[in-house]
Amino acid sequence: MARVYNFSAGPGTLPEEVLKQASEELLDYKGSGMSVMEMSHRSPWYENIHNKAISDLREIMNIPDNYKVLFLQGGAHLQFSMIPLNLKKNGKADYLVAGTWGKKASAEAKKYLTVNVVASSEDKKFTYHPKVDPSLLTGDADYYHVTTNNTVYGTRLRDKDTTCLKNVPLVADMSSNILSEVYDVSRFGVIYAGAQKNMGPAGVTVVIIREDLIRDTDPMVPTMLQYKTHSESNSLYNTPPCYSIYVCGLVYDWVKRKGGVGVIHAINEKKAALIYDYIDRSNLFKGTVEKYDRSIMNVNFVTGSEELDKKFIREAGERGLVNLKGYRTVGGMRASIYNAMPVEGVQALVEFMKDFEANNI
Amino acid sequence: MARVYNFSAGPGTLPEEVLKQASEELLDYKGSGMSVMEMSHRSPWYENIHNKAISDLREIMNIPDNYKVLFLQGGAHLQFSMIPLNLKKNGKADYLVAGTWGKKASAEAKKYLTVNVVASSEDKKFTYHPKVDPSLLTGDADYYHVTTNNTVYGTRLRDKDTTCLKNVPLVADMSSNILSEVYDVSRFGVIYAGAQKNMGPAGVTVVIIREDLIRDTDPMVPTMLQYKTHSESNSLYNTPPCYSIYVCGLVYDWVKRKGGVGVIHAINEKKAALIYDYIDRSNLFKGTVEKYDRSIMNVNFVTGSEELDKKFIREAGERGLVNLKGYRTVGGMRASIYNAMPVEGVQALVEFMKDFEANNI
Numbered sequence: 001m002a003r004v005y006n007f008s009a010g011p012g013t014l015p016e017e018v019l020k021q022a023s024e025e026l027l028d029y030k031g032s033g034m035s036v037m038e039m040s041h042r043s044p045w046y047e048n049i050h051n052k053a054i055s056d057l058r059e060i061m062n063i064p065d066n067y068k069v070l071f072l073q074g075g076a077h078l079q080f081s082m083i084p085l086n087l088k089k090n091g092k093a094d095y096l097v098a099g100t101w102g103k104k105a106s107a108e109a110k111k112y113l114t115v116n117v118v119a120s121s122e123d124k125k126f127t128y129h130p131k132v133d134p135s136l137l138t139g140d141a142d143y144y145h146v147t148t149n150n151t152v153y154g155t156r157l158r159d160k161d162t163t164c165l166k167n168v169p170l171v172a173d174m175s176s177n178i179l180s181e182v183y184d185v186s187r188f189g190v191i192y193a194g195a196q197k198n199m200g201p202a203g204v205t206v207v208i209i210r211e212d213l214i215r216d217t218d219p220m221v222p223t224m225l226q227y228k229t230h231s232e233s234n235s236l237y238n239t240p241p242c243y244s245i246y247v248c249g250l251v252y253d254w255v256k257r258k259g260g261v262g263v264i265h266a267i268n269e270k271k272a273a274l275i276y277d278y279i280d281r282s283n284l285f286k287g288t289v290e291k292y293d294r295s296i297m298n299v300n301f302v303t304g305s306e307e308l309d310k311k312f313i314r315e316a317g318e319r320g321l322v323n324l325k326g327y328r329t330v331g332g333m334r335a336s337i338y339n340a341m342p343v344e345g346v347q348a349l350v351e352f353m354k355d356f357e358a359n360n361i
Numbered sequence: 362m363a364r365v366y367n368f369s370a371g372p373g374t375l376p377e378e379v380l381k382q383a384s385e386e387l388l389d390y391k392g393s394g395m396s397v398m399e400m401s402h403r404s405p406w407y408e409n410i411h412n413k414a415i416s417d418l419r420e421i422m423n424i425p426d427n428y429k430v431l432f433l434q435g436g437a438h439l440q441f442s443m444i445p446l447n448l449k450k451n452g453k454a455d456y457l458v459a460g461t462w463g464k465k466a467s468a469e470a471k472k473y474l475t476v477n478v479v480a481s482s483e484d485k486k487f488t489y490h491p492k493v494d495p496s497l498l499t500g501d502a503d504y505y506h507v508t509t510n511n512t513v514y515g516t517r518l519r520d521k522d523t524t525c526l527k528n529v530p531l532v533a534d535m536s537s538n539i540l541s542e543v544y545d546v547s548r549f550g551v552i553y554a555g556a557q558k559n560m561g562p563a564g565v566t567v568v569i570i571r572e573d574l575i576r577d578t579d580p581m582v583p584t585m586l587q588y589k590t591h592s593e594s595n596s597l598y599n600t601p602p603c604y605s606i607y608v609c610g611l612v613y614d615w616v617k618r619k620g621g622v623g624v625i626h627a628i629n630e631k632k633a634a635l636i637y638d639y640i641d642r643s644n645l646f647k648g649t650v651e652k653y654d655r656s657i658m659n660v661n662f663v664t665g666s667e668e669l670d671k672k673f674i675r676e677a678g679e680r681g682l683v684n685l686k687g688y689r690t691v692g693g694m695r696a697s698i699y700n701a702m703p704v705e706g707v708q709a710l711v712e713f714m715k716d717f718e719a720n721n722i
Contacts, residue, residue: 004394008401011603016388019396023387027380033365033681035380037562037608040369040684073434073564074585077599081583111581196600201398203434203564203602220472222442222586224435238438239557241564241602242372247398320394323401 005345008323009151009298009336010176011196018250018340036246041239050236053249060255061178063185063208070207070227071235071245076101076175078225079192079205080108083171085221087143087190087213094118094141094168098157099126099150100329101173106145113142126153129293134163143169143189149177151197152327154300154334155293159183169213177297178206179255180339181265189213197297198339200248204241255339264339271337271346272296278350284308284357288332302332303360309333312356321349366706369684370512370659370697371537372557379611379701397607402600411601414610421616422539424546424569431568431588432596432606437462437536439586440553440566441469444532446582448504448551448574455479455502455529459518460487460511461690462534467506474503487514489651495524504530504550510538512558513688515661515695516654520544530574538658539567540616541700542626550574558658559700561609565602616700625700632698632707633657639711645669645718649693663693664721670694673717682710 006013029036032045039046054069063069072078083105084093091113095106097120106115116138119130129150137144144164149156156177164170169189178193185191190209196202207227214231223229229237258264276294279285279301288300303309309332313324326332337346367374390397393406400407415430424430433439444466445454452474456467458481467476477499480491490511498505505525510517517538525531530550539554546552551570557563568588575592584590590598619625637655640646640662649661664670670693674685687693698707 002394003389006395006399008399008404011399011401011600013399014396019388019398023384026384026387027377028364033363033683034367035375037380038367038369038372038374040372041563042689043369043684073436073439073602075434075599078434078583078585081585085583108584111583194600201602201604202402202600203605222439222446222472223469224439224442225583225586238436239372239555239563241434241562241605243562244564244602244604322394323404328403 002320004320004322005341005348006322007335007337007341007349009327009334010194011202012336012338013340014200014247015251015254015340018247018254021250022247037243039242041236041242046242049246049249050234050240050242053245053252056249056252056256057206060252060261061185061208066211067185068209068211068214068231070209070230071240072205072207072230073203073241075194075202075205076173076192077104079173079207080105082225082227083143083145083190084109084112085225086215086217086227087169087171088113089142090140092116092138092141094138094144096130096132096144096146097122098129098147098155100152101150101175102145102147105147105173109145116141118144121155126150126155127288128290129155129157132163134165137165137168139165139168141168143171145171145173147173148183149174149295149297151176151298151336152330153289154295154298155289156295156297162187169210177295179261179264180268180297182261195244195248199251201244204244204248206248267343268296268337268339271341271343272299274346274350275299275335275337278353282353282357284361285353297336297338299335299337300326300330300332306331308360311360315356316349316352319348319352321352363681365681365683366702366709367683368696368698368702368710370688370695372563373697373699374701375561375608376612376615376701379608379615382611383608398604400603402597402603407603410607410610411597411603414606414613417610417613417617418567421613421622422546422569427572428546429570429572429575429592431570431591432601433566433568433591434564434602436555436563436566437534437553438465440534440568441466443586443588444504444506444551445470445473446586447576447578447588448530448532449474450503451501453477453499453502455499455505457491457493457505457507458483459490459508459516461513462511462536463506463508466508466534470506477502479505482516487511487516488649490516490518490654493524495526498526498529500526500529502529504532506532506534508534509544510535510656510658512537512659512697513691514650515656515659516650517656517658523548530571538656540622540625541629541658543622556605556609558697560612562605565605565609567609628704629657629698629700632702632704633660635707635711636660636696636698639714643714643718645722646714658697658699660696660698661687661691661693667692669721672721676717677710677713680709680713682713
């Protein structure tokens with residue numbers, strides 16, 4: 001078996017240790033005589049898996065006691081609806097639009113409330129993270145929504161730069177950088193993330209929500225779309241995506257063994273710097289976003305020639321460095337280097353970039 | 362490794378061959394160098410898996426060309442909302458209430474339209490499948506909803522007994538007996554089923570829908586809850602639960618290798634008869650539902666003594682016959698014998714029942 005270095009933007013690479021454990025346990029989980037896929041979600045076997053995943057996530061993200069952790073379905077896309085449907089009170093919300101997903105989130109919210117886009121970087125094709133003038137934030141907004149990492153364009157919003165008003169809940173889509181760097185959960189009202197980048201297989205969405213934001217909604221909101229439904233039943237109102245939650249739990253455990261999110265963050269900064277530093281010295285490759293705003297998860301770069309970009313992607317693939325093609329509407333290259341991408345994978349990529357530059361300039 | 366016979370009502374037992382293949386391919390799918398969990402849902406690798414699962418399901422269920430197959434999230438519970446939200450036109454629908462799920466489905470639908478319960482078996486605690494007087498069906502209903510198998514109580518509605526009006530779409534929740542016996546899809550408007558009984562891991566919901574029923578909804582319906590969203594993008598509007606779909610695909614392939622749904626149906630009738638015939642001869646065990654309506658997926662029975670029931674469940678567990686406890690609101694025993702339960706498992710259960718009867722009467 002030869003594993004490749006997989007730079008896919010998501011679903012993305014998972015820790016090999018986690019996959020090995022999942023493979024070994026697939027027919028018989030710890031002597032239960034059955035697969036986790038085959039377990040009743042009401043069985044003590046599964047409940048232990050479920051509750052350990054929640055408590056491990058609490059531990060590694062340092063989630064305060066007055067927050068609930070929910071495992072839902074439907075991805076970030078369903079959260080784009082659930083956030084306004086559940087948080088609506090005064091009927092207005094602020095959105096920071098820093099890319100494709102922020103734009104989609106705000107468009108969906110417009111169905112349900114008045115959306116105020118406080119800043120957008122669409123003027124320069126999302127090649128920077130927009131700065132927010134705090135005086136533009138709405139004092140009685142129901143919430144203020146940000147995206148902490150833009151998978152498509154490769155920008156990020158650091159914890160220290162997520163300014164918000166004191167009485168307006170901050171809501172963050174962290175789908176593509178949760179667990180990659182430390183965010184102070186206590187400053188957020190809601191954090192949500194699809195699992196398929198830094199946590200596990202697609203099909204489970206983590207929602208971390210401050211308890212006072214779990215309210216009765218308009219009764220017309222589908223029962224499955226009310227946070228209260230899932231909060232009151234510890235995400236066991238109906239059958240949850242048990243196997244995906246199990247794999248997330250293995251990943252949380254792996255994060256703990258690695259030393260926690262802080263340690264992983266330091267490694268991620270180093271991994272990203274390896275590529276960005278080379279790009280900044282290169283005569284062939286160019287970064288596509290403003291330096292301060294560069295994502296440490298999704299590294300976008302171009303050669304300036306579509307033909308060379310294609311050649312690069314093809315030849316990288318032949319060396320076992322796969323899925324380097326940029327997003328369909330952006331082009332160029334994108335190396336997604338999530339938590340599970342080992343330093344060796346990034347080094348192999350930089351080595352290949354050097355070779356490619358030497359041969360093509 | 363010792364596998365048990367797992368009679369869980371769901372998530373339930375899966376074919377051992379399928380689990381073996383999944384385990385072997387978990388770190389490296391067919392030389393791709395990666396797990397299916399790690400594949401971009403836009404990659405040719407995954408698209409092949411996705412499209413093969415759809416075409417195999419079409420084949421084994423003999424789904425006509427004018428139907429779409431969708432892989433969604435949220436389980437049958439989310440369909441309880443999506444059905445009325447998408448099919449609403451005249452604002453009324455008929456429901457046949459044969460158990461817990463039919464009751465829940467109709468309760469959720471009442472939020473969105475006028476529900477007419479055409480028949481219910483709640484008068485006798487759902488111990489039979491209610492017969493429908495066709496004259497009670499609403500001529501201009503938007504749809505007529507049935508549940509073909511009641512997991513909790515162990516009753517079923519056969520294909521030949523699913524009468525409906527010609528111009529009213531028949532909608533069926535087949536969560537707990539899809540692929541277990543032949544249903545003529547062309548007679549249905551919509552068939553939906555959570556995967557976790559006869560298809561694969563929890564976290565994916567199959568929706569088979571006649572194309573003319575995929576319509577523009579009220580724009581206030583969340584984008585993710587519109588069938589049109591998923592139909593237009595071949596269930597790739599957002600990241601689908603890829604790994605769960607992959608396992609479903611392995612199960613569809615297994616059904617094909619077994620000879621198809623017809624062959625499996627014959628085996629299922631035999632498996633169910635082994636238990637029911639013994640129950641009918643037994644001096645200790647009693648069935649709990651009317652004979653004609655007995656489910657071939659979920660076999661409910663009791664000893665008449667709560668204490669003996671408990672003893673039975675405990676001693677069965679010691680023999681590797683697990684998860685025989687009845688539903689929490691029903692009590693007694695329930696043996697769920699889905700497609701993947703081998704005849705040997707059912708024989709082992711009947712042998713144990715005989716021993717238990719001999720020792721406890």
